[in-house]
Amino acid sequence: MVAVSRFPGxxxxxxxxxEAVIQDNAVIARVGFDWAHVxxxxxxxxxxxxxxxxxxxxxxxxxxxIVMWMRTADADLHxxxxxxxxxxxxxxxxxxxxxxxxxxxxNFPSASITPGLHTFTAEINASGSMEVSxxxxxxxxxxxGSLPSPNRTGLGFWxxxxxxxxxxxxxxxxxxxxxxxxxxLEVKCTPSTQTRGEPVTCTAELSTHEVWTxxxxxxxxxxxxxxxxxxxxxxxxKTITSTGKAVxxxxxxVRGSFFPPDSxxxxxxxxxxxxxxxxxxxxxxxxxxPGPPTLGILRDNGRPPILGRxxxxxxxxxxxxxxxxxxQQVTEGPNSGTTYLLSVPALEPPAFLFNQALSGHGGWYQxxxxxxxxxxxxxxxLRYCVGSDITGSLRDNVIRHESALPxxxxxxxxxxxxxxxxxxxxxxxxxxxxxxGSEVRIRQEQSNLWDAYTFGASTIYQxxxxxxxxxxxQEKAQIRIGCAFDNRPGD
Numbered sequence: 001m002v003a004v005s006r007f008p009g010x011x012x013x014x015x016x017x018x019e020a021v022i023q024d025n026a027v028i029a030r031v032g033f034d035w036a037h038v039x040x041x042x043x044x045x046x047x048x049x050x051x052x053x054x055x056x057x058x059x060x061x062x063x064x065x066i067v068m069w070m071r072t073a074d075a076d077l078h079x080x081x082x083x084x085x086x087x088x089x090x091x092x093x094x095x096x097x098x099x100x101x102x103x104x105x106x107n108f109p110s111a112s113i114t115p116g117l118h119t120f121t122a123e124i125n126a127s128g129s130m131e132v133s134x135x136x137x138x139x140x141x142x143x144x145g146s147l148p149s150p151n152r153t154g155l156g157f158w159x160x161x162x163x164x165x166x167x168x169x170x171x172x173x174x175x176x177x178x179x180x181x182x183x184x185l186e187v188k189c190t191p192s193t194q195t196r197g198e199p200v201t202c203t204a205e206l207s208t209h210e211v212w213t214x215x216x217x218x219x220x221x222x223x224x225x226x227x228x229x230x231x232x233x234x235x236x237x238k239t240i241t242s243t244g245k246a247v248x249x250x251x252x253x254v255r256g257s258f259f260p261p262d263s264x265x266x267x268x269x270x271x272x273x274x275x276x277x278x279x280x281x282x283x284x285x286x287x288x289x290p291g292p293p294t295l296g297i298l299r300d301n302g303r304p305p306i307l308g309r310x311x312x313x314x315x316x317x318x319x320x321x322x323x324x325x326x327x328q329q330v331t332e333g334p335n336s337g338t339t340y341l342l343s344v345p346a347l348e349p350p351a352f353l354f355n356q357a358l359s360g361h362g363g364w365y366q367x368x369x370x371x372x373x374x375x376x377x378x379x380x381x382l383r384y385c386v387g388s389d390i391t392g393s394l395r396d397n398v399i400r401h402e403s404a405l406p407x408x409x410x411x412x413x414x415x416x417x418x419x420x421x422x423x424x425x426x427x428x429x430x431x432x433x434x435x436x437g438s439e440v441r442i443r444q445e446q447s448n449l450w451d452a453y454t455f456g457a458s459t460i461y462q463x464x465x466x467x468x469x470x471x472x473x474q475e476k477a478q479i480r481i482g483c484a485f486d487n488r489p490g491d
Contacts, residue, residue, distance in 0.1 A: 044173030055164030244333015378484025
């Protein structure tokens with residue numbers, strides 16, 4: 001017999017005199033001692049022993065345990081799993097033990113074991129359970145819970161008398177190398193959806209979190225507009241960041257290079273990210289265009305109230321210079337180098353400013369005095385109007401008519417019909433942007449944008465509207481107020 005100090009692939013655990021011997025090329029435990037060996041390197045999750053049964057354990061009254069430790073550092077329960085094959089006078093079974101799991105046990109129907117060579121196999125499967133087999137027959141599957149990291153494999157032997165079995169061979173699986181880490185550049189923009197004018201941040205880094213060299217960051221809109229974004233590198237050289245106002249839905253492209261540790265040649269890097277920009281509120285208000293119209297004070301519109309005896313109690317539409325568009329230049333972030341509309345002024349509805357004709361000034365209105373000039377009734381036998389009919393009832397009816405919404409053809413209804421389609425133009429302008437250029441160019445772009453917006457509404461501010469009046473509606477007007485206009489010559 002030769003004391004074991006080294007067993008191929010194993011190291012003897014320290015702790016006193018050797019507790020195992022090699023006899024006839026097999027490992028046998030010394031009587032009354034435990035022993036254990038553990039591999040000197042990390043192994044896989046599979047191990048197998050060849051066990052030679054050369055005596056009748058039941059008849060000899062000898063109890064013996066053959067054990068394998070999986071994912072262990074020092075063949076102890078504190079960090080791995082024990083897989084036992086117990087052979088004795090009254091037992092023939094396997095068991096799995098672990099520090100934080102219940103034990104799993106399987107006993108064969110008979111304690112008797114056929115003499116000869118047997119295989120004892122343990123394997124941690126893909127589901128995280130221990131599978132135990134005897135002679136290639138699976139006899140126990142036991143869940144292990146949360147697995148510790150891969151480690152070494154150990155084996156041991158204990159007996160209370162002269163052993164009737166011995167271990168003749170041991171095989172442990174090779175450690176499974178981790179899959180190679182794919183080195184790739186990753187671009188991420190947060191939030192992925194943002195309201196126009198609110199901040200967005202795009203970052204780029206390697207999946208392996210290594211140092212790399214950024215070259216450029218660009219943003220491309222769906223219409224093909226591409227801008228060069230500014231960014232800054234973090235101190236560790238592993239991440240670049242670009243933060244600024246979101247202007248347009250963008251595909252962000254980052255280019256860079258990386259020098260592998262084992263090469264002098266750089267690897268070109270390319271990756272893209274994206275974010276979506278949604279419209280701001282307030283550009284498409286449901287209450288637009290507003291109503292009813294604003295009624296202004298009476299004033300003289302500079303034209304005579306009478307034109308060839310035609311009745312001229314008409315309104316004037318207010319014409320005002322619209323405020324300039326408010327622009328915002330973006331100097332930081334993935335959309336840096338662009339200018340967008342910060343706000344779009346709404347088209348105000350016209351104010352209804354009646355001329356002095358309805359206040360009773362002018363010769364024709366002074367003729368409306370109800371005086372009998374040899375003719376007691378006028379149109380359709382109606383009495384002739386007096387001044388109060390004109391400044392009261394007629395004025396009220398003009399206001400009612402000109403303030404009406406469709407289907408009546410009033411000035412206000414025509415204005416609403418004309419300006420309503422401009423809401424679509426406002427929605428387009430809400431998302432308008434262009435590359436930031438010189439001040440002259442910005443002013444030109446601003447003028448072009450404003451002209452595009454006001455083109456469809458320009459007619460509602462023109463003086464020809466003032467030529468539309470009650471002339472065609474004289475008969476209706478007289479019937480409505482219940483008196484006849486005094487249009488008799490020579491009055």
